[in-house]
Amino acid sequence: DAGVTQSPTHLIKTRGQQVTLRCSPKSGHDTVSWYQQALGQGPQFIFQYYEEEERQRGNFPDRFSGHQFPNYSSELNVNALLLGDSALYLCASSAGLESYEQYFGPGTRLTVT
Amino acid sequence: QKEVEQNSGPLSVPEGAIASLNCTYSDRGSQSFFWYRQYSGKSPELIMSIYSNGDKEDGRFTAQLNKASQYVSLLIRDSQPSDSATYLCAVSSDFGNEKLTFGTGTRLTIIP
Numbered sequence: 001d002a003g004v005t006q007s008p009t010h011l012i013k014t015r016g017q018q019v020t021l022r023c024s025p026k027s028g029h030d031t032v033s034w035y036q037q038a039l040g041q042g043p044q045f046i047f048q049y050y051e052e053e054e055r056q057r058g059n060f061p062d063r064f065s066g067h068q069f070p071n072y073s074s075e076l077n078v079n080a081l082l083l084g085d086s087a088l089y090l091c092a093s094s095a096g097l098e099s100y101e102q103y104f105g106p107g108t109r110l111t112v113t
Numbered sequence: 114q115k116e117v118e119q120n121s122g123p124l125s126v127p128e129g130a131i132a133s134l135n136c137t138y139s140d141r142g143s144q145s146f147f148w149y150r151q152y153s154g155k156s157p158e159l160i161m162s163i164y165s166n167g168d169k170e171d172g173r174f175t176a177q178l179n180k181a182s183q184y185v186s187l188l189i190r191d192s193q194p195s196d197s198a199t200y201l202c203a204v205s206s207d208f209g210n211e212k213l214t215f216g217t218g219t220r221l222t223i224i225p
Contacts, residue, residue, distance in 0.1 A: 033212065042117075042201050042215030043157065056212050090156055092213075100145045100164065100205070102213060104156045 002027055004093050004105030012111045013081050021076040021108045025093030031055075032074040033102060034066060035090040043090055049074050050096075078110075086112045116140060117204050119216035128225050132189040136202030136216055139183070145205035146178055148187045150198045151218065157201055161187060192223045 005024045013019050025032050031050045035043035045058035049068035063079045072093075078085055088109050092102040118137045126132040134148075145164055149157035163169045163176040163185065175188040185204075189196055199220045203213040 035213075040217070042203075042217050043213070045212040045214070048212060058212060088156075101147070101159060101162055103159060104149075107156045 006105040010109045018079045023091030024073045029093035031094045033092045034076045037088040081112045117216040119219045122220040125222045132192045134187040136185045138204045143204045146185045147203040149201040152198045194223045197223045
């Protein structure tokens with residue numbers, strides 16, 4: 001049973017560039033949530049996708065956008081990168097609106113220079 | 114006031130002893146509570162979930178919830194060196210698939 005997968009593992013970008021991160025949910029899951037974890041902090045909720053629509057959004061600027069595909073996989077896009085966007089980006093999947101538990105992928109470590 | 118508060122530690126516990134991790138939350142309407150374990154450089158791993166007042170046991174782990182006091186805790190019995198990690202408390206405002214609000218985590222070190 002494949003767990004949540006994310007790509008790439010690591011990424012180095014320059015300020016002002018754009019980045020796309022990808023996530024495939026655990027088998028049987030249809031909801032994907034994205035979190036940002038800065039060093040020494042807990043994960044911060046970015047947004048959640050269900051049925052290809054953004055269902056909830058945290059306190060992140062519009063530079064952060066996402067998409068969910070018919071196969072439930074998801075992308076996180078960040079435009080006009082800032083140094084402060086350097087963090088571990090985590091994708092979590094869950095089984096629909098009646099499931100309480102979210103399972104995380106291995107994460108993508110983004111470094112902005 | 115932070116929404117979810119944890120003592121950042123580090124908390125040092127001798128091998129074989131009981132480790133006690135605590136978490137308080139500010140949203141009285143919170144319904145779902147989770148403990149995640151995160152090893153250095155890795156992603157969070159779900160180890161316990163609890164939804165109603167009282168205790169929930171799973172192996173060496175026991176989660177305790179007191180909604181009146183807005184308090185949730187995690188006990189680890191017979192602590193092992195492999196339990197050394199950061200433990201994250203997460204809270205959701207609904208029974209549905211809502212966003213998780215995390216504390217900053219407690220770093221636990223088990224001393225052999």
